[in-house]
Amino acid sequence: MTAKLEHLNVTVSDPARTAAMICAVFGWRVRWQGKSARGGDTIHVGDDDDYLAIYSPERPVAEGAPTGAVRGGLNHIGIVVADLEAAEQRVRDAGLRPFNHGDYEPGRRFYFLDADGIEFEVVSYGDAR
Numbered sequence: 001m002t003a004k005l006e007h008l009n010v011t012v013s014d015p016a017r018t019a020a021m022i023c024a025v026f027g028w029r030v031r032w033q034g035k036s037a038r039g040g041d042t043i044h045v046g047d048d049d050d051y052l053a054i055y056s057p058e059r060p061v062a063e064g065a066p067t068g069a070v071r072g073g074l075n076h077i078g079i080v081v082a083d084l085e086a087a088e089q090r091v092r093d094a095g096l097r098p099f100n101h102g103d104y105e106p107g108r109r110f111y112f113l114d115a116d117g118i119e120f121e122v123v124s125y126g127d128a129r
Contacts, residue, residue: 009053012116018054019043025090026079076119084108084124
């Protein structure tokens with residue numbers, strides 16, 4: 001049996017804002033949106049095979065250290081694109097700042113933080129895996 005990652009669920013302050021940014025930057029679509037079984041609101045953005053669940057609870061959550069700095073925290077979300085330069089321009093157009101550019105095996109990449117401080121890695125392998 002081969003396992004496949006279907007989705008990731010992240011907590012944000014404004015699901016609509018985050019979903020709009022992700023759709024604009026990566027060309028994804030809203031697959032579903034509605035009330036979460038845990039209370040609050042969820043928007044699923046992605047394609048037919050996999051997605052990010054963008055969740056906001058009914059009550060605001062406390063802010064803290066970057067999640068990559070805590071055990072069990074989210075370090076970053078990696079997304080493969082065919083055209084790294086076009087993706088970087090869409091990130092800039094969304095008012096976000098790309099940083100930490102790298103060109104090393106197995107691909108080229110950059111990072112950016114969304115409005116909630118969630119780190120995204122955008123990578124291109126040249127063979128558009």
